[in-house]
Amino acid sequence: MRYSILSLARGALAGHRNWPRAWRDPSPKRRYDVVVIGGGGHGLATAFYLAREFGIRNVAVLEKGWIGSGNAGRNTTIIRSNYLLPGNIGFYELSMKLWERIEQDLNYNAMVSQRGVINLYHSDGQRDAFARRGNAMRINGIDAELLDLAALRKMLPFLNYDHARFPVMGGLLQRRGGTARHDAVVWGYARAADRLGVDIIQNCEVTGFVRENGRITGVETTRGEIGAAKVGMAVAGNSSRVAAMAGMKLPIESHVLQAFVSEAIKPLLPGVLTFGAGHFYVSQSDKGGLVFGGDIDGYNSYAQRGNMPVMEDVCEGGMAIMPMIGRVRLLRQWGGIMDMSMDGSPIIDRTPLDGLYLNAGWCYGGFKATPASGLVFAHLMARDETHPEARRFRLDRFRRGAMIDEKGQGAQPNLH
Numbered sequence: 001m002r003y004s005i006l007s008l009a010r011g012a013l014a015g016h017r018n019w020p021r022a023w024r025d026p027s028p029k030r031r032y033d034v035v036v037i038g039g040g041g042h043g044l045a046t047a048f049y050l051a052r053e054f055g056i057r058n059v060a061v062l063e064k065g066w067i068g069s070g071n072a073g074r075n076t077t078i079i080r081s082n083y084l085l086p087g088n089i090g091f092y093e094l095s096m097k098l099w100e101r102i103e104q105d106l107n108y109n110a111m112v113s114q115r116g117v118i119n120l121y122h123s124d125g126q127r128d129a130f131a132r133r134g135n136a137m138r139i140n141g142i143d144a145e146l147l148d149l150a151a152l153r154k155m156l157p158f159l160n161y162d163h164a165r166f167p168v169m170g171g172l173l174q175r176r177g178g179t180a181r182h183d184a185v186v187w188g189y190a191r192a193a194d195r196l197g198v199d200i201i202q203n204c205e206v207t208g209f210v211r212e213n214g215r216i217t218g219v220e221t222t223r224g225e226i227g228a229a230k231v232g233m234a235v236a237g238n239s240s241r242v243a244a245m246a247g248m249k250l251p252i253e254s255h256v257l258q259a260f261v262s263e264a265i266k267p268l269l270p271g272v273l274t275f276g277a278g279h280f281y282v283s284q285s286d287k288g289g290l291v292f293g294g295d296i297d298g299y300n301s302y303a304q305r306g307n308m309p310v311m312e313d314v315c316e317g318g319m320a321i322m323p324m325i326g327r328v329r330l331l332r333q334w335g336g337i338m339d340m341s342m343d344g345s346p347i348i349d350r351t352p353l354d355g356l357y358l359n360a361g362w363c364y365g366g367f368k369a370t371p372a373s374g375l376v377f378a379h380l381m382a383r384d385e386t387h388p389e390a391r392r393f394r395l396d397r398f399r400r401g402a403m404i405d406e407k408g409q410g411a412q413p414n415l416h
C-alpha cells in the first residue's frame with residue numbers, strides 16, 4: 001500500500017483499524033543472491049538500494065533481535081555534513097542530499113528536521129579551526145556560517161556567556177543539519193525494501209559462516225543454514241564478533257555510548273548544539289524532552305548500558321553552557337555499542353575472503369551516514385567495485401598509513 005493523503009483519510013474514517021502490515025514476516029529461503037547481516041539502519045538501507053538502484057531483489061536482511069534494536073534505535077538522531085577531510089566531506093554530503101529526499105524515496109515520514117547544528121567555539125585557536133572547516137565545507141558546496149558572539153547571542157540568548165570557565169565566543173552553523181526520527185528511518189527502509197521483495201528476517205542470529213574452496217557461500221543461523229552468493233556485514237558494535245566467526249581480526253574496538261532524555265519542557269532549543277570545550281551535544285525532541293549525550297564510557301564492552309562517571313561528565317558539560325538545565329529532571333538513559341575504528345572513520349570494503357563484504361567503524365556518528373552507507377555498500381556488493389565516495393574507506397588504509405583522522409587523535413579509538 002502507498003501512503004498518501006487519501007490513504008490517511010480512508011484510514012481515519014475506518015478508525016485506523018484496517019492498516020496492512022508495514023512489512024512481511026517471511027521464513028528464510030534456502031538461498032539468496034545477497035544476505036545482509038544486521039537489521040539496523042545501514043543493513044536495511046543497503047537492502048533497499050540493492051533492490052532499487054541495482055535491481056537485486058533476491059535479498060535477505062538477517063537480524064538477531066528486532067530491527068532497530070541496536071544503535072539505529074538508540075542514537076540521538078543528529079544528521080549533519082560538517083566535516084573537514086577529503087573522504088568524509090563528500091561522503092557525508094552525499095548522505096545529507098539523500099536525507100533531503102528520503103521521505104519521497106521511501107514514501108515514509110522520517111521526520112527529517114533541518115533545524116541547524118551549531119558547534120560552539122571557546123578560544124581563538126578553536127575559532128580558526130572552525131573557520132578552516134567551514135571554508136572546506138563551502139569550497140565543496142556545503143553550507144556553513146561562522147557566527148560571532150553577537151550573532152550567537154541573538155540566536156541563543158540563554159547560553160552561559162559571561163561566567164563560564166570556557167567562555168562561549170561563537171559557533172560554526174550548518175543550517176541544513178538537524179535531526180531525523182531514528183525509528184522511522186528504520187521502519188521506512190524496512191517497509192520500502194520489503195515492497196521491492198527483500199525478506200526481512202528478525203530473530204535470526206548469524207552464528208557462523210559457510211565456506212567452499214575458501215569462498216564464503218552462506219551463513220549459519222539460529223534458523224538454519226542460508227546460502228548466499230554474497231554476504232554483507234552491517235552489524236556496527238558487533239563487527240569484531242561477527243568478523244571473528246570468519247577468522248578475521250578488525251581494527252575496531254567496541255565501546256559503550258550513552259544517551260539521555262529529560263522530562264518535556266517548553267520549546268527552548270531551536271536546533272542541535274555542541275559544547276566545544278568538553279563533550280556534550282543536545283537537541284530538543286518534538287515532545288519537548290532534551291536529548292543529549294557526550295563521550296563514550298572509555299572501556300571495551302558489549303553491554304548496552306553505561307555507568308555513572310560518564311553520566312556525571314556529560315551533565316557537567318551541559319551545565320557549563322546551560323546552567324539552568326540543572327533543574328530539569330532526567331527521564332531516561334541507555335547505552336549502545338559503538339564500533340570504534342582506529343581513526344574515527346568508517347570502513348566499507350571487500351574483505352580478504354571472497355564473497356564477504358564489510359561495513360563497519362561508524363563510531364558514534366553513523367546514524368547520519370545511514371542513507372549514503374546503504375547506497376555505497378549496495379554499489380560495492382552489486383558491482384564488486386568501490387563507489388567513488390567510499391574509495392578512501394578501504395580496509396587497508398591502516399596498513400598504508402592513509403588514515404582519515406578527522407579529530408587528529410591518532411590510533412586511539414577511545415579518543416575518537
Ligand SMILES: Cc1cc2nc3c(=O)[nH]c(=O)nc-3n(C[C@H](O)[C@H](O)[C@H](O)COP(=O)(O)OP(=O)(O)OC[C@H]3O[C@@H](n4cnc5c(N)ncnc54)[C@H](O)[C@@H]3O)c2cc1C
Pocket residue numbers: 037038039040041042043062063064065066067068069070071072073074075076077078079204205206207234235236237238242257258259293334335336337338362363364365366367368369
Ligand atoms: C547513544 C548513541 C547516540 C548516537 N548518536 C548519534 C547521532 O546523534 N548521530 C549519528 O550520526 N550517529 C549517532 N550514533 C551512532 C549511530 O547510531 C550508529 O553509528 C549507527 O546506528 C550504526 O549503524 P546501524 O544503524 O546499522 O547499527 P545497528 O542499529 O547497531 O545495527 C546492527 C544490527 O546488527 C545486529 N546484529 C549484531 N550481530 C548480529 C548477528 N550475529 N546476527 C544478526 N544480527 C546481528 C544487531 O542486533 C543490530 O540490530 C549514536 C549511537 C548511540 C548508541
